[in-house]
Amino acid sequence: MVRSIYVMPMVGDGSKVAPRLPKYEVSLFPILPRAVFDYGNEQACMVGLQDVPPATDTALVGNADVRRIPANLDQLVGSGTALTTARNALETFNIPGTWIQATNTWREVVRFAGACCQFARRYQGLVIGGLWFTGGVTLDSTFASLPAAARQGILDAAASFDFDTSGFTGSSTLRTIITSAANQFLAAGYPLELQGPL
């Protein structure tokens, strides 16, 4: 079996009639074995698909809001356009991506993105704050600019993992905070399974 990983929008409000699903699940891969890392409450997700038919792959990447991760996760991202593409694959969905260098592997990229999703999921499960990226908030917005409930949710999510939050100050950007949390998640050795280990 061959796994393919895509980054794409998440749709649905979570209700019975509109469950939260990857945007193209119903239309393009309703019968493929699949797993999803939703980015918490945000409208983005990573999807792991098994044995994607070429036509399905073509149809998926033909959408402007879909980014495909190379099948060989151990290959280097590379420089130039490849590097820009990799960074944009994450930044488009408000996942920090400017840290990526040409010498990083795609596995490092997807593991980092997966860790960001897990941190956002813990924040989601606490049901304290709402969306992060709403009302003009971006990755470069400061922690102090977030609503109080969102700030508390972020701190509680980090504390639930025993992360070090000493660097989370009012002037910290959301990019800095999410990056720190993701790196601490990876350093803690938590597993990451998305139709197979990452």
Place this chain on the structure above:
Amino acid sequence: MTTATDSFTRANNSGDLGTNWTTVPGETLIELLSNQAANHGDSADQAEYWNVFTPTNDQYSKSKLTAVAGYTTGDGPGEAVRMSTSAVTYYRLVCCHQASSNVMLSKKIAGAFTALATVTQAWTDGDTWELRVVGTSLTAYLNGTIVSGLTTTDTSITSGRVGLAYSSENAGKTATWDDWDGGDYGASGAQTVNPNAIATGEALFQPTVKLQVLPDAIASGENVFQPTLPSTQTVQPNPVATGENVFQPTAKLSVSAGAIATGESVLQPTVKLQVLVNAIATAEQVYGPIVTLSGSPLSVLPNTITSLEAVYAPALGQQVVAGTITSAEQVFSPSVAVVTPQTVQPGTIATAEQVYAPAFVGLVTPGVFPDDIPSAARVYAPTVAFVPRPPPPALVRVAPVRAPALASAPHSAAPAFGSAARRTGAPPLRVGP
């Protein structure tokens, strides 16, 4: 480790599963029907949790399921873990008999439903489905076997109860649960492997074991033997990682006979010898080290020789450093050979003095021979007669004589002046009666 079971063998109850079960607030109940649990209609999602105890965060829920045909992806009966007692929050595994994508692992967070993983897995009514969560890993099992593709990671929900869940098709479908089992999935407790639990041909993996010798695990006085190593095994260099503590046993190490196979190399450890204080018993002999007397003179440090020790004169040619011999020590004179001739100056011996014959070695004054004067004999100074000097001769004037021109001999020898008259030797000593 706490677990519970329920066979649902009791009277029908359309209002609940019984006193040990509670409906999740915000969801619809599950009812008792024909000694099984059954969905209560098909128009709304349903969930009930076991209310007798709160399991640990690593937990499972499993039961035998049936479902009529017609359910679609994401709908049907299933298991639930980490169920909230106050909100529609839990992980859920539901299954149906649709030809594809018929098993779904999902979560509900405050009522919001998100699909986590979906696969196609054929199954038969009455099969046992299980949802297990350990840490952040969710895994689905069918009849005790992991379902491929249904292991995933999620961090949203950290704790809760175990129980049953149902995703409605809203088409009048029916499903049942039986022989439910749930509770702690306790890796920390003793695990029992039931007979025939492992099918023929399955691979069993040995857990990773780290052997460790704890500090003080070897009591003082115990013998530590080298393990018997098969000839194919070797002890690798650096088997102890950097930073690990290695404790030396107190007891002597002994190597049993035959423990080291023929042909094996045994390396001598680096040993530092040290003589401890009081290690030499009284009355034991201690031998001085062999010292080469060459090079710089050896010195004896102050107070290194006790008052009772004898110090022998060194061979001549060596120096005794000032201050190295204390006042109470005995120092013996070396044998000295006198090689310088001794003379007795005239007039130095007064009348009636006793003069002892020295032990002469070498030259003596002519006329007196060694041992001529016996010991204790008196020697008197001789009487010296004054002899008047004869008058000088009359001087005669002589015309000066011009020195001839010098040829080859520049000087004539100077005459000796009155040598015989001015040097009157002492008469030979005479031995008195």
